[in-house]
Amino acid sequence: MLPAYDSSMSRHRRVLSAYFVLGGYAVLAQATLLREMQVLVFGSELSWGLVLAFWLAGVAVGAMMAGRLIERTGRPWLMLAAAGLAMPAVLVGEIVLLRVARSLANVGPGEYVGPGTTVLLALACTVPVSLWVGLAFPAASALIARAADPSSDRARAVGWVYLAESAGALVGGAAFSFLLVGRVGAVPLALGGGAVLAVFIQWLVGPYAGRGWAWFIPLGLAMAQGILITEGTARRLDEASVRWRWTSFAKAVELVQSRDTRYQNVALGRLGEQFNLYTNGLVGATWPNQADLAIEAHLAACQHPAPKRMLVLGGGAEGLLKELACHRPQRLDYVTLDRDLLAMVREHLDEADRNALDSLAGSGQVHFADARRFVKHAAARGDRYDLVVLAAPEPASTLEARLYTEEFFGELFRAMADDGVLVFTLNTPVGYWSEEPAVYAGSIVTPLKRVFPDVLLTFGAPMYCFAAKREGVLVEAGEELARRYRARGVKAHHFDPDWFLGASDLLDREKRAGIDRALADHPPEFINTDERPAAALYRMRYWLQQSAAAHATPDAPAGHRADILGALLRLRFDWVILGVVILTALAAVVGLSRGRRGPPAGRWAGMRRTALLWSVGTTGFASMALEIVLLHTFQTLYGYVYSMVGLVIGVFMFGLVIGSWLMNRRLRGASGDPSRGPGLRTVVALDLALTVFAAGLVLGLAMLRRSAGDWPVQVATFALVGVAGVLGGLVFPLAASVALKERGATTGRAAGAIDAADHVGAAWPWWPSRR
Numbered sequence: 001m002l003p004a005y006d007s008s009m010s011r012h013r014r015v016l017s018a019y020f021v022l023g024g025y026a027v028l029a030q031a032t033l034l035r036e037m038q039v040l041v042f043g044s045e046l047s048w049g050l051v052l053a054f055w056l057a058g059v060a061v062g063a064m065m066a067g068r069l070i071e072r073t074g075r076p077w078l079m080l081a082a083a084g085l086a087m088p089a090v091l092v093g094e095i096v097l098l099r100v101a102r103s104l105a106n107v108g109p110g111e112y113v114g115p116g117t118t119v120l121l122a123l124a125c126t127v128p129v130s131l132w133v134g135l136a137f138p139a140a141s142a143l144i145a146r147a148a149d150p151s152s153d154r155a156r157a158v159g160w161v162y163l164a165e166s167a168g169a170l171v172g173g174a175a176f177s178f179l180l181v182g183r184v185g186a187v188p189l190a191l192g193g194g195a196v197l198a199v200f201i202q203w204l205v206g207p208y209a210g211r212g213w214a215w216f217i218p219l220g221l222a223m224a225q226g227i228l229i230t231e232g233t234a235r236r237l238d239e240a241s242v243r244w245r246w247t248s249f250a251k252a253v254e255l256v257q258s259r260d261t262r263y264q265n266v267a268l269g270r271l272g273e274q275f276n277l278y279t280n281g282l283v284g285a286t287w288p289n290q291a292d293l294a295i296e297a298h299l300a301a302c303q304h305p306a307p308k309r310m311l312v313l314g315g316g317a318e319g320l321l322k323e324l325a326c327h328r329p330q331r332l333d334y335v336t337l338d339r340d341l342l343a344m345v346r347e348h349l350d351e352a353d354r355n356a357l358d359s360l361a362g363s364g365q366v367h368f369a370d371a372r373r374f375v376k377h378a379a380a381r382g383d384r385y386d387l388v389v390l391a392a393p394e395p396a397s398t399l400e401a402r403l404y405t406e407e408f409f410g411e412l413f414r415a416m417a418d419d420g421v422l423v424f425t426l427n428t429p430v431g432y433w434s435e436e437p438a439v440y441a442g443s444i445v446t447p448l449k450r451v452f453p454d455v456l457l458t459f460g461a462p463m464y465c466f467a468a469k470r471e472g473v474l475v476e477a478g479e480e481l482a483r484r485y486r487a488r489g490v491k492a493h494h495f496d497p498d499w500f501l502g503a504s505d506l507l508d509r510e511k512r513a514g515i516d517r518a519l520a521d522h523p524p525e526f527i528n529t530d531e532r533p534a535a536a537l538y539r540m541r542y543w544l545q546q547s548a549a550a551h552a553t554p555d556a557p558a559g560h561r562a563d564i565l566g567a568l569l570r571l572r573f574d575w576v577i578l579g580v581v582i583l584t585a586l587a588a589v590v591g592l593s594r595g596r597r598g599p600p601a602g603r604w605a606g607m608r609r610t611a612l613l614w615s616v617g618t619t620g621f622a623s624m625a626l627e628i629v630l631l632h633t634f635q636t637l638y639g640y641v642y643s644m645v646g647l648v649i650g651v652f653m654f655g656l657v658i659g660s661w662l663m664n665r666r667l668r669g670a671s672g673d674p675s676r677g678p679g680l681r682t683v684v685a686l687d688l689a690l691t692v693f694a695a696g697l698v699l700g701l702a703m704l705r706r707s708a709g710d711w712p713v714q715v716a717t718f719a720l721v722g723v724a725g726v727l728g729g730l731v732f733p734l735a736a737s738v739a740l741k742e743r744g745a746t747t748g749r750a751a752g753a754i755d756a757a758d759h760v761g762a763a764w765p766w767w768p769s770r771r
Contacts, residue, residue: 012144012160014203014204014206014207015080015140015143015144015161015204016140016144016160016161016164017164017200017203017204018080018084018140018197018200018201018203018204019080019136019140019161019164019165019168020164020165020167020168020171021084021168021196021197021200022083022084022087022133022136022165022168022197022200023164023165023166023167023168023169023172024168024169024171024172024175024193025084025087025088025168025172025193025194025196025197026087026130026133026165026168026169026172027168027169027172027173027176028172028175028176028180028189028190028193029087029091029129029190029193030051030052030055030130031173031176031177032091032095032186032189032190033051033055033091033094033095033098033125033126033129034047034048034051034052035186035260035265036095036098036099036125036186037050037051037098037121037122037125038265038280039245039265039280039281040098040101040102040113040118040121040281041112041113041118042112042280042281042282042396042397043264043279043280043281043282043396043397043399043400044396044397044536044540045397045398045399045536046115046118047118047122050118050119050122050123050126051122051126054122054123054126054127054130055126055127055129055130056130056759056760057127057130057759057760058126058127058128058129058130058131058133058134059130059131059133059134059137059755059756059759060134060755060756060757060758060759060760061127061131061134061756062130062131062132062133062134062135062136063134063135063137063138063751063752063753063755063756063759064134064752064753064756065134065135065752066079066134066135066136066137066138066139066748066752067138067746067748067749067750067751067752067753068749068752069135070138070139070142070746070748070749070752071746071748071749075208076138076139076140076142076143076748077139077143077204077205077208078205078208078214079135079136079139080136080139080140080143080201080204081201081204081205081214081217081218082132082135083132083133083135083136083139084132084136084197084198084200084201084218085197085198085201085217085218085221086132087129087132087133087194087197088190088191088193088194088195088197088198088225089194090128090129090132091129091190091194092187092190092191092237094125094126094128094129095186095187095190095241096187096237096241096244097124097125098121098125099241099242099244099245100241100244100245100248101113101121101125102245102248102249103244103247103248105117105121107248109248109249109250109251110249110283111543112540112543112544114544115544134755134756134759137161137162137165137751137752137755138747138748138749138751138752138755139748140161140164141157141158141161141736141747141748141751142746142747142748142751144157144158144160144161145157145158145747154736154740154747154750155667155733155734155736155737155740156664156667156668156733156737157747158732158733158736158740158747158750158751158754159660159663159664159667159732159733159736160660160664161751162656162660162729162732162733163656163657163660163661163664163729166653166654166656166657166660166729167653167657169653170653170654170657173653177262181260181261181262182259182260182261182262182340185234185235185238185239186238186260187234187235187237187238187241188229188234188235188238191225191228191229191234192225192229192234194221194225195221195222195225195226195229196222198218198219198221198222198225199218199219199222201218202215202218202219202222205218242255242258243255246258246267246269249267249278249281250269250276250278252271253269253270253271253276254269254270254271255267255268255269256268256269256270256275256348257344259340259344261338261340261341262338262340263337263338263341264279264280264338264341265278265279265280265281266278266279266338266340266341266344267281268344268345268348273288274286274287274288274289275287275288275348277318277341277344277345279341279393280396280397282393282396284315284393285315285318285345286318287318287319287349287353288318288319288350289318289319290319290493290494291494291495293318293319293320293323293494294319294323294492294494294495295495295499295504296320296323296425296464297320297323297324297326297389297495298323298326298327298485298490298492298495298497299423299464299481299500299506300324300387300389300421300423300464300466301324301327301387302481302482302484302485302500303387303421303423303456303466303468303473303474303475303481304386304387304419304420304421304473305419305473305484306386306488307327307329307386307387307421308329308330308331308386309329309330309331309333309383309384309385309386309387309417310324310327310329310331310332310333310385310386310387310388310389311332311333311335311375311378311385311387311388311389311415312324312332312333312334312335312389312391313335313371313374313375313388313389313390313391313392313403314335314336314371314390314391314392314393314403315336315391315392315393316334316389316391317334317336317342317345317346317349317353317357318345318349318353319353320389320391321334321353321356321357321360322352322353322356323492323494323495324389325356325359326490326491326492327488327490328488329386329387331365332360332365333365333367333385334357334360334365334366334367335367335369335371335374336366336367336368337368337369337370337371338368339368342366342368371390371392371403372402372403372408372411375408375411375412375415376411376415378415379411379414379415383415384415384416384417384418384420385415385416385417385420386416386417386419386420386421387420387421387423388412388415388416388420388421388422388423389423389424390403390412390422390423390424391424392424394426394427394539395444395528395533395535395536395539396536396539396540397536398533398536400536401528401533401534401535401536402530402533404424404444404528404535405447405528405529405530405533406447406450406451406527406528406529406530407529407530408530409422409447409448409450409451409452409467410451413451413452413469416469417469418469418470419468419469419470419473420468420469421466421467421468421469421473421474422452422466422467422468423464423465423466423467424464424465425462425463425464425465426440426441426444426462426463426465427461427462427463428440428441428461428462428463428515429461430459430460430461433514433515433518433519433522434545435522436538436541436542436545437542438518438519438521438522439522439523439524439525439538439541439542440524440535440538440539440541440542441463441519442519442522442523442524442527443524443526443527443528443534443535443538444465444527444528444535445457445465445519446523446524446527447527447528447529448465448467451467452467452468452469453468453469453470453471454467454468454470454471454472454473454474455467455468456474456476456512457512457515457516458506458507458512459505459506459507459508459511459512459514459515460504460505460506463515464506476507476509477507478500478501478502478507479500479501481497481500482497482498482500482501485497485500524538612683612735612738612739613753613754613757616683616687616731616732616735616754616757616758616761617757617758617760617761619686619687619690619727619728619731619758619761620728620757620758620759620760620761621761648717648718648721651718651721651722651725652721652722652724652725653725654722654725655721655722655723655724655725655726655727655728655729656725656726656728656729656732657725657729658722658725658726658729659725659726659727659728659729659730659731659732660729660730660732660733661729662726662729662730663729663730663731663732663733663734664733667733667734667737682734683731683734683735683738686727686730686731686734687731689727690724690727690728690731693723693724693727732754732758735754736750736751736754739753739754
């Protein structure tokens with residue numbers, strides 16, 4: 001039997017307050033796992049799809065289990081308390097597991113985690129946490145609703161729980177993005193949030209548990225977690241697990257500092273007198289490295305006849321800026337996104353490089369901005385650069401791949417002078433080119449050649465890619481490069497212009513022709529664009545192939561280990577959407593034909609229930625698909641999705657709160673005559689409206705970002721996110737109302753079914769979207 005229902009507002013406040021905190025904690029847990037998983041796979045957004053898909057699937061499984069468990073145990077308060085108390089301990093365990101996962105999987109330094117291993121790790125480290133979130137929702141709904149209440153009142157109870165969860169998620173997401181990131185370690189955050197959650201669980205269980213053992217457990221766990229934080233154990237475990245992770249990235253290198261910034265994980269290692277900077281596990285810079293940086297700087301500067309205005313995007317503070325300044329440009333703009341990263345680098349530079357950086361900062365030529373946004377605004381202002389050095393990391397993720405797309409090359413073209421030169425490097429093999437590196441390089445070089453009339457590729461590793469806005473600017477002759485260098489009177493301690501005259505075969509015509517033949521023999525199926533950032537997956541496939549070659553066996557030849565990435569790249573998100581639209585139309589036929597015929601009976605009962613759950617599932621699918629499109633748009637245009645994701649999710653959750661509140665008011669108005677209230681037809685209509693809204697947004701947003709500046713795009717984006725949230729919030733309590741009208745339906749079981757359908761639908765868009 002269920003506990004006696006207490007209609008007092010105090011009882012409602014206990015349940016809703018506890019669930020509000022649990023909703024906020026769930027978002028903190030999800031965001032923490034996302035960041036930890038992304039470091040594991042070198043920043044690849046493939047981790048987004050896997051973590052979020054498995055998270056939502058875990059919630060769905062938990063919700064389906066909860067309805068049956070509530071009927072069997074008759075104690076939903078115990079299930080809700082268990083979920084809230086178990087999550088922190090499980091989360092801490094998963095954080096540690098993710099940080100040692102590369103070592104457990106025997107993945108060497110610099111090697112990618114394979115797709116199969118990544119899937120298994122995402123499953124093992126996500127579902128054990130999200131399962132408890134799914135168990136909690138039906139339990140909280142059953143505590144609020146009274147079995148003897150009309151179905152509309154019980155549906156409103158489900159709606160209030162949904163509203164509390166959405167509001168908690170809004171607050172939790174905003175707090176994580178704007179207050180906690182970079183300030184609190186993952187383990188202290190998990191335990192600190194767990195202590196707060198345990199306090200509210202203690203408040204919840206008091207009236208149910210009496211003074212028995214169950215009354216003391218939440219209080220004891222809250223105190224234990226508080227002691228672990230204040231005594232320093234949580235911090236020490238966090239630091240120790242970071243060191244364990246570091247050994248899988250650079251075992252022989254001393255870890256100097258590791259920090260999660262707003263944008264990425266940044267770690268600094270030291271080996272003797274040399275520093276290595278790692279961003280999300282990948283080497284981003286090495287210094288002192290004066291000789292190589294001098295070659296890069298002077299080779300780039302001398303490819304232009306007289307570079308007066310220079311632009312460096314991404315890296316370069318570790319020595320490149322100092323060497324470029326030797327050419328005495330009138331202006332040298334340096335653009336980097338992560339202020340914390342630059343501060344970490346500056347602290348360990350030698351005096352000459354630090355002075356060069358400080359000189360630029362003092363003259364207002366250091367800009368903390370996204371590279372694409374800076375270039376776009378520079379072109380709009382009429383700024384034109386003679387030399388652009390793209391010193392960003394290679395495209396290990398779609399965030400970096402957006403700096404090597406055809407669209408961005410076009411933006412750079414518009415920001416360059418008539419004889420402007422662009423240069424960047426790619427890590428490619430020396431000598432023989434197999435298919436994988438050729439396809440990877442071709443996915444970037446092909447769009448480069450589409451935009452720029454003259455492109456020159458050098459021999460060696462790394463391969464320098466030069467592109468000029470008009471022909472006749474780039475030169476192959478070392479004599480001309482040396483002449484330009486000497487004519488400028490450059491004084492550089494780490495470079496001699498005689499290097500141009502034959503110290504390297506970098507410009508050897510015959511060897512460069514071999515590169516052109518390799519690219520022609522292995523053209524990429526897809527080039528790198530904003531809509532399809534193929535270079536990120538091609539690069540992953542290339543590096544996986546290198547790792548596989550080192551570990552190949554007769555039973556598992558290297559050539560067959562990365563095929564899954566090719567299949568993922570060919571996957572079309574619009575095919576999935578088309579299938580969902582067709583099935584949604586079929587569900588609509590059933591819903592609209594049976595939506596007003598009262599309580600279902602016979603064979604129509606099953607069809608009606610299927611139509612309802614399918615409509616809820618497609619609503620979840622459409623809502624999440626819309627959020628994916630908007631997050632991808634933000635990352636493509638602005639590059640700081642990590643700092644904006646909390647706001648995007650917060651606006652969506654705010655829409656859910658408003659929608660759920662509005663529908664609860666509507667159901668309350670119809671409680672006297674349920675036959676006149678909204679039913680399955682309304683659910684299906686809202687579902688179809690959201691599906692059409694999400695599909696039409698793709699075209700509308702693409703047109704908007706081509707024709708408008710920053711603020712109209714951002715305002716429109718957040719407005720559309722809010723509208724999607726309102727539509728989703730309207731559906732959930734209404735669907736619960738329809739489900740509870742079925743004969744024998746219980747609150748826990750109905751809430752579990754609706755919650756499961758919503759999360760199963762929301763899980764699917766993440767699979768095809770992370771290409």
